[in-house]
Amino acid sequence: MNIVRNHILISIDAGTLMAGARAVEDALIKELTKYGLDKEVSVLETGSLGITGRGVVLVVYPEGIYYADVTIKDVPELVEEHLLKGRPLKRLILTEAPKRTIITKEKTGLLKEQPRIVLKNCGFINPENIDEYIAAGGYEAIAKALQTMTPEDVVNEVKESGLLGRGGAGFPTGLKWEFAIKTPGDEKFVICNADEGEPGTFKDRLILEGDPHKLLEGMLIAGYAIRATTGFVYIRGEYSLSIERIEKAISDARSYGLLGKNILESNFSFDIFVKKGAGAYVCGEETALIESLEGKRGHPRNKPPFPINAGLWGKPTLVNNVETLANVPEIIRNGAAWYKGYGTEKCSGTKVYTILGHVATPGLIETEMGTTLKDIIFEYGGGIREGKAFKGALIGGAAGAFIGPEMLDVKMDFINLREYAAALGSGAILVMNEDTDMVDMLKSVLHFFKHESCGHCAPCRLGTAKLVDIIDEIAALKGKKEDLERMVEITQAMKNASFCPLGQSVSLPVSSALKYFRDEFMARVS
Amino acid sequence: MTSEHPCQCAQVSEEELYPRLEEMIEQHKGKPTELIMALHKAQNLFGYLPKKAQEIISERLNVPISTVCGVISFYSFFSTVPKGRHSIKVCLGTACYVRGGQQTLEKVEKELNTKVGGTTDDRRFSVDVVRCIGACGLAPAMLVDNDVYGRVKSTKIMEILNKYE
Numbered sequence: 001m002n003i004v005r006n007h008i009l010i011s012i013d014a015g016t017l018m019a020g021a022r023a024v025e026d027a028l029i030k031e032l033t034k035y036g037l038d039k040e041v042s043v044l045e046t047g048s049l050g051i052t053g054r055g056v057v058l059v060v061y062p063e064g065i066y067y068a069d070v071t072i073k074d075v076p077e078l079v080e081e082h083l084l085k086g087r088p089l090k091r092l093i094l095t096e097a098p099k100r101t102i103i104t105k106e107k108t109g110l111l112k113e114q115p116r117i118v119l120k121n122c123g124f125i126n127p128e129n130i131d132e133y134i135a136a137g138g139y140e141a142i143a144k145a146l147q148t149m150t151p152e153d154v155v156n157e158v159k160e161s162g163l164l165g166r167g168g169a170g171f172p173t174g175l176k177w178e179f180a181i182k183t184p185g186d187e188k189f190v191i192c193n194a195d196e197g198e199p200g201t202f203k204d205r206l207i208l209e210g211d212p213h214k215l216l217e218g219m220l221i222a223g224y225a226i227r228a229t230t231g232f233v234y235i236r237g238e239y240s241l242s243i244e245r246i247e248k249a250i251s252d253a254r255s256y257g258l259l260g261k262n263i264l265e266s267n268f269s270f271d272i273f274v275k276k277g278a279g280a281y282v283c284g285e286e287t288a289l290i291e292s293l294e295g296k297r298g299h300p301r302n303k304p305p306f307p308i309n310a311g312l313w314g315k316p317t318l319v320n321n322v323e324t325l326a327n328v329p330e331i332i333r334n335g336a337a338w339y340k341g342y343g344t345e346k347c348s349g350t351k352v353y354t355i356l357g358h359v360a361t362p363g364l365i366e367t368e369m370g371t372t373l374k375d376i377i378f379e380y381g382g383g384i385r386e387g388k389a390f391k392g393a394l395i396g397g398a399a400g401a402f403i404g405p406e407m408l409d410v411k412m413d414f415i416n417l418r419e420y421a422a423a424l425g426s427g428a429i430l431v432m433n434e435d436t437d438m439v440d441m442l443k444s445v446l447h448f449f450k451h452e453s454c455g456h457c458a459p460c461r462l463g464t465a466k467l468v469d470i471i472d473e474i475a476a477l478k479g480k481k482e483d484l485e486r487m488v489e490i491t492q493a494m495k496n497a498s499f500c501p502l503g504q505s506v507s508l509p510v511s512s513a514l515k516y517f518r519d520e521f522m523a524r525v526s
Numbered sequence: 527m528t529s530e531h532p533c534q535c536a537q538v539s540e541e542e543l544y545p546r547l548e549e550m551i552e553q554h555k556g557k558p559t560e561l562i563m564a565l566h567k568a569q570n571l572f573g574y575l576p577k578k579a580q581e582i583i584s585e586r587l588n589v590p591i592s593t594v595c596g597v598i599s600f601y602s603f604f605s606t607v608p609k610g611r612h613s614i615k616v617c618l619g620t621a622c623y624v625r626g627g628q629q630t631l632e633k634v635e636k637e638l639n640t641k642v643g644g645t646t647d648d649r650r651f652s653v654d655v656v657r658c659i660g661a662c663g664l665a666p667a668m669l670v671d672n673d674v675y676g677r678v679k680s681t682k683i684m685e686i687l688n689k690y691e
Contacts, residue, residue, distance in 0.1 A: 014660070014661055014674050015661065015663065015664050015674070015676060017674075018664075018673065018674050018675060018676060052663025052664055052676075053663050053664050053676065053677060196660060197657075197658060198658070199619035199620040199621060199657060199658040199662070200619065200620050200621045200658065200662050201658075201660070201662070202660035202661065202662055202663070205660045236660070237566065237603050238656075238659050238660065238669075239660065240672055275562075275563070276562070276563065276566055277562075277601075277603075278562055278565070278566065278601035278602070278603035278604060279601050279602035279603035279656075280600065280601050280602065281657065292562065293559070294559050295558055295559040295560060295561035295562050295563075295589070295597070296561075296593070296597065297596055297597055297600040298600060298601070313559075354662060354663070356621045356662045356663060356665065357621060357624050357625070357665075358624070362662070362663040362665075363663050364663075394620060397620070398619075398620055428621075428662070430620055430621055430624065430662075432624060436624065441620070441623075441624065444618070444620055444623040444624075445620060447618075448618075448619070448620070448657050451657060452657065454600070
């Protein structure tokens, strides 16, 4: 029998591919073969290890040692030192890694061991191999649901877990499912919203790339629970690797009988199809997404009726975000009570964040709901780059809120942030250092909204254009003091009168920027 | 993986590609809901959406030409004018903006002597702006065709672009 003593997991995602991950992988295999180690050491591809901007990243097990910025030139030394002689190559070791890879045993310098629910398999299994997902307990939850639970039981379990939708709004998932199951209809659909377009957010991409089967399993469970027959993954056209991986996952699942007719010999039949988006931020809004799925311009629809009553082709349709659906298999497998053990009383479970901007180690993390912003930035993000001071952050993407240093101790969850007129949104945390020009930041956000306003309704179309005019004037030192109030007035009108959340949410960045950084704006106007 | 070469017009004339288009959209025939998928294929084939291709898609899928035009103009992915052989997309999402995306764009514009939305005279490059490509950890980021470049420094831009003929 062939005994493998070391496993090298190499992160294959958009970032590492760019840095030449495939070339490093080939070089590793070649070098190992040279020493005759290719039978003892296996090289495996995995999804993102949650570390970005550090070139090719890989981890060697069983030691659990992370290497970053690995190039082809480093490979001979790495193989000779670590894998032949058993001496880890110190100069390439990524020291800040253990803080992110929270499930591993090495927890140096951690506050406490953090749970990984959504990203459990990311960076541990080969996302292109269905067997590895199954070996990690995959598709156990759908089997459990089909064999021991009625659709109503599944809905109740999700409801009981307190899972809130992770797409941004934080609507209770179980409640949505309950509406869906109660809506009569001979044909129902499940849509996974993977049109991740919120600037600063790439959590869904890394889930899709790192553990596509988990999403499929979540969709299967949702389909069973609401008695749907077909699922769609609506995915950004730009996410080519995600599309490739999810398509492979679907075809593998079909060949294993996990998608299609009579799944696991039950009466439940369900299939999933991928649909590509074509570059429109507004399509992240569920009714606009449905229009786009129907092959039309992505204009949002009037609500009500909500998609749950009349969605895709007028049929009852459940729309859930990638991260939401990725939570579901674990909830069904381990039970609602287990899930409620994580997070806060009102907001259970974990949240996947992307930390970006002026932090030492930007990347992806998963941590319990209720973790403070301070811990996220300073413990996981490694603090501010180049020893500069923290000035503020933009939380939840462009449709999110700016916050100042006084907000650092606030516990992050959907419910709690609402009390501070902020929103967790998509979980993007853009950190800004003391040198950041807040007027310029708001300008960038407003230009974004003007560009992405779909033109369907007047308040948003005209409002975003007017806001851009005003902020450009302020940035060019031609603004007046009244302009600041005028911006707030416009966004309030947009909040009240816009057709969809795109226009409604512009008030959040504007009012929060003016609240926390008013002095800076005042200094620019006459 | 399907071939994603963005533009094949350099080797083959546009006329010769129409039979291929017919073949590629055969599966979407009479299905108006698959318009966007059909447009994706056509744009991959031609590098843009010529009027004749729009007409063929309109007819085969049974969608009025006005609707086809409406959909094309709505989505930023689609273009009705010929593009360069390679597409450069500079990200100006918030994360890239704060890390110098604007400077990247200015440098690209200056070096190629063209503006956003434009194409170089030799049709080698088209320059566009995107709002977030999900590579925020690598900000400022830039896409050339399907390749993502992160931590783009002004001094490195020509080095990157020289890889594309």
